[in-house]
Amino acid sequence: MGSIETPARRYERTPFGKEMLKHFSIDPTYTELNNGEYSNSSPLPPSSMFGLGPVVLTDIGSFGSVPTVILNKAHELRKRCEGRPCAFIRYEYPAGLDKSREAVARLLNAPPETIVLVANGSTGSNTIMRNFAWNPDGKDEIIQVSIIFAPLGKMTGYVGELNPGKVRTRQVQLTYPLEDDEVVALFKAGIQASRDAGFRPRLGIFDTISSIPGIRLPFERLTALCREEGVLSFIDGAHAVGHLNVDLAALDPDFFVSCCHKWLFVPRGCAALYVPTRHQWMIRSTLPLSHGFIPTKDLDQRKVDGKLAQDLANGKNAFVHNFEFVAPMDNFGYLCIPESIRWREEVCGGEKAIQTYCVNLAREGGKKIANILGTRVLDNESQSMSAACMTNVLLPLTLGGDKSEGQHIVRARPGIQFTVVDWMMRKMAIEYETMMPVFFFQGAWWVRASAQVFLEVSDFEWAGRMLEDLCERVGHGEHLKA
Template identity: 45%
Template sequence: MGSNHIVPVLTTADDNSTRKGDGNSKLFGQRTLQHFEFDPNYRNLNHGSFGASTREIRKKLREYQDRAEARPDQFIRYEAPDILNENREAVAKLINAPTDTVVLVQNATTGVNTILRNLAWNDDCKDEILYFNTIYGACGKGIDYIVDSGLNRVSSREIRVMYPCEDDEIVTAFKAAVEDSSKAGKRAKICVFDTVSSLPAVRMPYEKITEACKVAGVLSLIDGAQGVGMIDIDLSAVDPDFFVSNCHKWLYVPRACAVLYVPLRHQALIASTLPTSHGYIAKSGERFNPLPKANKSAFVNNFQFIGTLDTSPYLCLKDTIEWRKEALGGEAKIMEYIHTLAKEGGKKVARVLGTEVLDNQSGTMSRCALTNVALPLSPEEGSQALEWMVEMMLKDYNTFFPLFAHNGRLWARLSAQVYLDTEDFEWAGHILLELVERVKRGEHKNT
């Protein structure tokens, strides 16, 4: 019923250089699959959801886990804190931020929740949280929880944007929301926005929104879940109030690891981790802390140990950054390849389907490693079929990528990665075309 998947064959650099669509790099494409541990019958076109780690780094992960098992107290109490600091320093350098402004958490959702739950909301009940309608669902629910549990002290305001649109339109929508908040007798306290949104997968003008927040006196919280390892991040230049980014997605760190940035000017606001643990400093006085290795910074020390967790992924950050440089040529080369592949691969899929890629006239929305391609289905045809289609991807075609509706159209989101090339995207286009034909035949109604 479905198309057969071509089992990847590891090639030499010379063999790989003859493949079409690999750009001018011999490092990437099918050859790079040897570093990852995918099932040979599975084609991963959805790196943007859960990421993937390399075989080499997973070996390092197990080394740290083995050290913890061999001598738990020695490693967890005395050795891991120093290794953790080395990794904080490595990722801080990568995002161009002072080391003492950077800590590690499990994922971007945890980071967003940590910031929102630490903020104090004014008793005059005027504070508002601004967010865009394309916010990641879990973070949107985090805002809902703050509103629902805030005893009417805080409300939220959605900023609606419909893609495609230009960057200035997005910034204008933010400014209009601040004005609307004020007209309603409210106060915009903080705005949550993405580096690259999830669905649709669009690069947002987060630098311009951050600047607009400063002008408006609104705190900026950047959700960079799709960020580090996929786009260049320079926090010293952008200077947001808060920033979080997953490292287990595009950077290849093992799951689960994210970097949380809080500049010195705001660290006093972040009193507790989630959950509260030994680093919390209570107003009533200090309690016994059984952990001997404390950091000089109260903020960093707060996040050093949050209960008993397997934090070995945190300890792989430095190793991963070094591996990316040694094996793949470093961040600039990786990003050049995956950005180009997303653009060219998206065009190939659109050509197969007879549709188009989601982008604006200036091309800024697509400056990332994710692409959205329109499906040749009407919203009415797809309303009952999208869930069936994604299930069939896994069952019949050994692949997966999200399908979704936006602005009156149905779309597929595909991820570009170093272990893929344009042939993979063309294959995905034919898979989608076959699924669309199956929907038009009504197969989804028979299950």
């Protein structure tokens, strides 16, 4: 029958920076400064003076780049499947999928039987939220941070619609900059406020690294807090794998999702969904429900050491079996995970080397942009917020008020926050051949830049000059003429 295995090739160790570009398919005229996903669908602030209801901008997604050899690996698998579709999908694909799950499990230090692969982070989050078992007494509350990824925030709202009278959401407002102690204290206060109001804080949701703004949260301490308080923890780790160290055995969250296509150099879309065996009884359905579903009446519900006691003919537990085949889709990227991890080790020197370079570059690059613009980077005194491969820089734009040194005035009018965002990002893409998220946060405009192995400080200096030009043009009202 053959095998999807190919002889292992040795990769060339390459210095970080411009030389690394030879391994990627990025257009020579394009500067890739946005590795993470961007979602800007927040409502206008209550103090907006405009007298309008919530104005929502459509989500914008952008994702990591993939080494050319890894893309070719996916193409080879796709071609092999086209040559023998039924045999590949039925026999070869599951074998390759198991190896990918095991590779992710080693990277995250988790048992392979707790890891499955799904199309993206939103699919993983939706799978958890739509399967979660709420108590029927109507006292359950979701405790979530205010900078939650916008689509996940919408999902928690939808859960309330889907389970009327059973669950509601309580938001923990995080106004930055904050030290880690303050974030933990605020989340703990949110849990206590839920109890004081007569509710049951049931599920706590927070990020490893948030999307907008792109900052590291003290997710380890928040997970421990949830455990101490008897609250189940759901970590949105969309930016975790390939970005920072995550030890799930030590962390022991109740649910965890992370995208492999953002920072791990895996073709889109691919995400890891972690559910420890103690909760796998709850995750009853994939999205969509498919062949792997086993009706409750057919499951042996006896518990042995917190695990479902049934054994399937293929030797896998019901959780893994359920996600093995979820309708036909282009999921060849799933099978590229082991090759991507090996590429990172041989070409880049491994996870620690990548993380060290990118975090340092993000910090230095952010300072360069801020110096050019005459503004500042979003960070705290301990720099725990900036221990990530992304940086957030304040733009020299002022909403209303008097002109101050180095600032450009943006006259208040309905929806102006998003008008500026849309205009600046369109100009970046069309005129400058790049893209960085611009977003309105805490009453001001910010930009987020991502560091990656193929970037250097000079790229951030170039970005600073570009932003200086765009902000000056906004100050002249050009954004109103488009």
